[in-house]
Amino acid sequence: MPNKKTIDEKTVKHVARLSRINLSKEEVSLYQRQLADILGYINKLNELDTKDTLPTSHPLGNLKNVFRKDTVKKSLSAEDVLKNAPARKDDFFKVPKIIE
Amino acid sequence: MKDYEIVIGLEAHVQLLTQSKVFCGCSTKFGLAPNSSTCPVCLGLPGALPVLNEKAFLHAIKTALALKCRIQDIIKFDRKNYYYPDLPKNFQISQYDKPLAYNGYLEIEHNNAKKKIRITRVHLEEDAGKLMHDPGKGLSYIDFNRTGIPLLEIVSEPDMRSPDEGSAYLQDLKSILQYLKVSDCNMEEGSLRCDANISVRPKGEGSLGVKAELKNMNSFKAVRDALSYEAERQVELLRKGESVVQETRLWNERKGITELMRTKEETHDYRYFPEPDLVPLTVDKKEIEKIKRSLPELPQAKKKRFTALYGLGKYDAGVLTRDMEISNFFEETIKLFDKPKKIANWLSGDIASILNERKTTIGETRFKPAHLAELLELIRAEEISGKIAKEILPEIFRLGISPKEIVRSKGLKQIKDAGELTSVIDDVLRENKKSIDDYKKGKKNALIFLVGQVMRKTKGRANPKIVNEILKKRLDDGG
Ligand SMILES: [Zn+2]
Numbered sequence: 308m309p310n311k312k313t314i315d316e317k318t319v320k321h322v323a324r325l326s327r328i329n330l331s332k333e334e335v336s337l338y339q340r341q342l343a344d345i346l347g348y349i350n351k352l353n354e355l356d357t358k359d360t361l362p363t364s365h366p367l368g369n370l371k372n373v374f375r376k377d378t379v380k381k382s383l384s385a386e387d388v389l390k391n392a393p394a395r396k397d398d399f400f401k402v403p404k405i406i407e
Numbered sequence: 408m409k410d411y412e413i414v415i416g417l418e419a420h421v422q423l424l425t426q427s428k429v430f431c432g433c434s435t436k437f438g439l440a441p442n443s444s445t446c447p448v449c450l451g452l453p454g455a456l457p458v459l460n461e462k463a464f465l466h467a468i469k470t471a472l473a474l475k476c477r478i479q480d481i482i483k484f485d486r487k488n489y490y491y492p493d494l495p496k497n498f499q500i501s502q503y504d505k506p507l508a509y510n511g512y513l514e515i516e517h518n519n520a521k522k523k524i525r526i527t528r529v530h531l532e533e534d535a536g537k538l539m540h541d542p543g544k545g546l547s548y549i550d551f552n553r554t555g556i557p558l559l560e561i562v563s564e565p566d567m568r569s570p571d572e573g574s575a576y577l578q579d580l581k582s583i584l585q586y587l588k589v590s591d592c593n594m595e596e597g598s599l600r601c602d603a604n605i606s607v608r609p610k611g612e613g614s615l616g617v618k619a620e621l622k623n624m625n626s627f628k629a630v631r632d633a634l635s636y637e638a639e640r641q642v643e644l645l646r647k648g649e650s651v652v653q654e655t656r657l658w659n660e661r662k663g664i665t666e667l668m669r670t671k672e673e674t675h676d677y678r679y680f681p682e683p684d685l686v687p688l689t690v691d692k693k694e695i696e697k698i699k700r701s702l703p704e705l706p707q708a709k710k711k712r713f714t715a716l717y718g719l720g721k722y723d724a725g726v727l728t729r730d731m732e733i734s735n736f737f738e739e740t741i742k743l744f745d746k747p748k749k750i751a752n753w754l755s756g757d758i759a760s761i762l763n764e765r766k767t768t769i770g771e772t773r774f775k776p777a778h779l780a781e782l783l784e785l786i787r788a789e790e791i792s793g794k795i796a797k798e799i800l801p802e803i804f805r806l807g808i809s810p811k812e813i814v815r816s817k818g819l820k821q822i823k824d825a826g827e828l829t830s831v832i833d834d835v836l837r838e839n840k841k842s843i844d845d846y847k848k849g850k851k852n853a854l855i856f857l858v859g860q861v862m863r864k865t866k867g868r869a870n871p872k873i874v875n876e877i878l879k880k881r882l883d884d885g886g
Pocket residue numbers: 428431432433444445446447448449450555
């Protein structure tokens with residue numbers, strides 16, 4: 308049974324804004340329900356007794372201290388890098404101004 | 408201002424000295440062609456995986472230990488999520504709830520008083536790209552070379568009570584980082600950056616005032632000036648019965664004021680979560696002890712040793728040990744010429760001026776400890792005067808050749824031979840009859856003037872002591 312609970316509109320819009328997504332009115336109400344479902348499911352985990360369990364910060368709990376040596380490897384060429392750029396100026400990425 | 412107390416906390420960002428970036432093999436070299444030092448990892452292309460640079464990590468641990476911090480039992484990285492064009496992945500790999508190290512302190516000495524400035528946390532993160540703005544065209548240009556360069560963030564508690572204390576803290580922090588060889592701390596190239604939190608409160612008030620965050624201070628002077636300006640601005644607001652607003656302000660070096668940075672309507676919500684692409688780290692106690700033991704002698708210990716061992720005053724010892732290269736140069740010179748105070752004077756005087764003028768460090772010049780020792784020996788043996796020594800100093804710096812050689816080739820050796828001096832003295836006495844009369848009337852200054860004339864005629868080469876003796880004898884005998 309889907310959870311009937313919803314998340315308020317403001318929260319959904321805030322999250323959408325943080326992710327730079329534009330939502331239609333219908334989508335906002337859809338996500339109000341869907342996000343509530345997800346949170347409800349996650350909340351189920353809170354029912355577990357984790358008193359004696361260390362927090363898991365990483366799924367590969369046994370793998371630790373993986374390093375690389377401080378050596379320089381070949382980088383990509385500016386030409387290759389800028390292939391992904393929607394706009395460029397010389398060897399710079401070009402974007403709309405972001406400060407006044 | 409007198410009725411108010413200033414409260415300052417500093418947040419330093421230090422670029423760690425590595426060849427390659429913190430999570431990939433791209434070069435960290437300064438000034439490379441734009442976007443020529445990036446790869447799928449630091450650009451955040453799909454599927455690329457970061458791996459931690461061991462050197463950057465060791466540098467971080469060393470610094471944390473030198474700052475008397477506790478190392479976290481389990482160190483992990485987190486993603487700090489935000490959208491800004493200088494951040495190609497749309498998140499920065501940083502550390503949130505488990506910083507690499509915490510609870511340390513740095514002891515500063517200011518106005519002859521020692522004070523502990525507590526360090527809240529030290530954490531490792533990656534730098535963002537560099538933006539250049541073209542306001543006229545309404546465009547910004549991005550160079551991602553700096554993206555992924557290892558940064559150490561060092562956050563202090565609000566323990567400083569004046570702009571001078573703030574600057575002393577930063578200066579001492581810089582010295583420590585340089586001694587550890589973990590950063591070159593070049594503020595102009597941005598390898599040491601500093602933000603400040605500052606508030607004011609009426610003296611005696613227990614709770615903190617509303618703070619402003621200051622950014623864009625690119626030199627020690629800027630830090631001091633910005634803090635002074637901002638403290639006065641806040642006190643002025645309170646005096647007028649207005650209140651300080653919590654905001655971020657930028658230091659405008661040209662105008663000498665702090666200005667409100669455009670505030671975003673939405674407060675930061677970084678949605679930190681553990682970085683799944685990097686595994687946790689632990690440093691066992693034995694390893695920590697080993698690193699602690701391997702730490703070099705730090706500025707404060709060296710300063711103490713310099714006062715005790717060489718009989719230098721606190722001030723001299725402080726000036727010499729602030730810069731590791733200078734302190735090493737001093738000790739190398741002492742091995743060759745055993746007059747600490749003389750060496751200290753030259754290093755903090757004429758030599759410091761030359762380095763300042765050329766914006767360089769002593770290690771980068773051709774001037775070596777043997778040169779200074781030889782120069783001082785020439786003065787001691789009265790081969791040359793102090794004045795001549797000062798005059799040839801820039802040349803030794805420039806050419807890297809021995810002072811003896813310069814003195815010989817330029818014929819600068821002091822004239823001590825009485826016979827040789829007598830003819831010059833004869834000339835001077837003939838040309839300055841009035842001074843002779845003055846002297847005889849009891850004006851002792853006339854003698855100094857006459858000695859000066861002889862020095863001038865010999866271009867500073869005459870031995871002033873001998874000139875003085877001969878002149879005095881001649882004048883007294885003549886009277
Ligand atoms: Zn890279």
